[in-house]
Each structure stands twice: as C-alpha cells, then as structure tokens.
Amino acid sequence: MSGARIADAVAAASSRRGFLARVGAAVMGVAGAKTIGSLVAPGEAEAYHFCGHIYTTDSCPHPTGLPRIDAKGLPLKAKSGRPVDDLGRYIDATGAPVDEDGNLLVDADGTPLAHATRTRVCDATAVEYDFKPHIDGAWYRCCGGHVRKLVDCCGHVKHRVNGDKALTGYCYHGRKVFCVMYYDTKVKC
Template structure:
C-alpha cells in the first residue's frame, strides 16, 4: 500500500471528516434501500403511479388518491376495494357513510349522517375539467398475481390532465386520453 493511500485510510477511519463520510454513506444506503423498496412495492405508490401504469398520463382525480374503480367506474379505496363516496368516506349499499370498521357515521347527537354523492371517476373528472367523458378501450397487466384492467378516461380534449398533448391511447372516434384509472379483476395471472 502506498504512503498517500495509507494516510487517507487512517484519516478516514479516525477523523471527524471520515466519521461524517461513513455516516453519510450509511444514510445514503438506507435512503437507497427505502427508494428501491418503494419502487418494488406498487401497493405503496401514491396518487400518480400504480402497478401496470408507465406514468405517461397522470391518474384521474380520485377521492382517496389512487384511481381504483369498480366495474362500473365508481371510486373504491385502493388498499381494500371498499366503495367510497365523493368525499372519500366508506359507504354502505345504500350510499350512507361508514367509519373504518363499517359502523354508520353519526353526528354529535347520534343521528346518521346523510349520503354524499358517489360519481363515476371519469364523469367527476370531466365535470371539473369541462369535457364530455367517455370510457372507451382499456389494456391489461398482471399486478399482484391478478389481472389489472387499466382504463382511459377519454374526451374531445387537446391536452391530458398533466398538461401534455393528449394522445389517442385506447380512445375511439377521434377522442383522446385525459387521464387513467384502474380496475382490479379476480382473474389470476
């Protein structure tokens, strides 16, 4: 080992600078592990990225973040597939709000809270952004061992929700993609 390299190694192992370098390397290692972990676990992804989606068009606005929908296009919570209203609250079959455990939500006097609207995600998006919504074609990916249907929310639009030029995607009759949603099937892959 040459003298210069030996001196650097001794300084690195005993100086404050060497200590900070080791702590910094450890911190970067932990941050790197967390970053890799978040890329590997699609269930942990937030709002504009989900398994099967390559992130060219942003997700449609959704009351709970990730744009998971049921078979009719209505919002459901991504982590468990339970239906939610436009306020992001769990709802029962009649649309009345529930707490996380499935009990009816009540006001301070114990009276049941009224139902809020529950609007299909593409329709709600079109209402906010001012276009006529169409749910046209879709594409499929394997996510978590089940087939996931990725769905384009289409319209006569020039730009996507993220501001980029709109693409045809799986839209028909000259319509273009505004944003994307997904439906988890029960089909194994």
C-alpha cells in the same frame, strides 16, 4: 511501476481533475446502487404512480387518491377495494357513510350523517375539467397476482390532466386520453 505512472497516480490523487474524477466515480456508484436497488419483479412494479401504469398520463381525480374503480367506474378505496362516496367516506350497501368497521357515521347528536353522491370517476373528472367523458378501450397488466384492467378516461381534449399534450391511447373517434383509472379483477395471473 514506472516513473510516469507514479507521476500520473500522484497527480490524480492530488489535482483538481483527480478529485473531480473520484467524486464523479462516487456519484455514479451511488446512482448505480439506487438503480439496482429499485429493480423489482416483472408484473409487480408500481411504475409511474400505480402498478401496471408506466407512462406519463396522471391519474383521474379520485376522492381518496389512487384512481381505483369498480366494474361500473365508481370509486373504491385503493387499498381495501371498498366503495367510497364522492367525499371519500366508506359507504354501506345503502350508500350511508360508515367507519372502517361498518358502523354508521353520526353527528355530535347521534344523527346519522347524510348520504353523499357517488359519481363515476371519469364522469366527475369530465365535469371538473369541462369535457364529455368516454370510456373507450383498456389494457391489462398483472398486479399483486391478479389481472388489473387499466382504463383511459377519454374526451375531445388537447391536454391531459397533468398538462401535457393529449395522446390517443386506447381512445376512439378522435378522442384523446385525459387521465387513467384502474379496476382490479379477481382473475389470477
């Protein structure tokens, strides 16, 4: 090694610039490792906040969190796909609140709890945020081995649920996307 190279190596190892270069390289290495560790198979990514959704529009408000709906737009528990009421409780075929095992929920005296309403997620959102709701178009992705239908809750709005400027998305007639929901089909992909 020549004298100049030895001097550069000593300076790089002991100077502030050399120290910052080593710290910068370490930070880039950690960032790269995190990026590589976060790669997943196509079609299975949780993306922004649920599988199949990769843009910035947030979920529609939902009684249990993630905006899973049935074919009629009514709320389902995301993990199990079971129907829930507007309070987020599981319900049976009659709309009565039940526990995870399907037993009627009762009060301290053993009286079954009253039924709660069950409202379409987009409709409930529109009431909460004061706009006329429309379900216009949709798009599809493969999630968990089945086709997922992603649905825009549209209205004549200027901003999305998360406060950003509203986009057209799959909305028609001058309406814009307010929030998004999803329906899991039984179609394999």
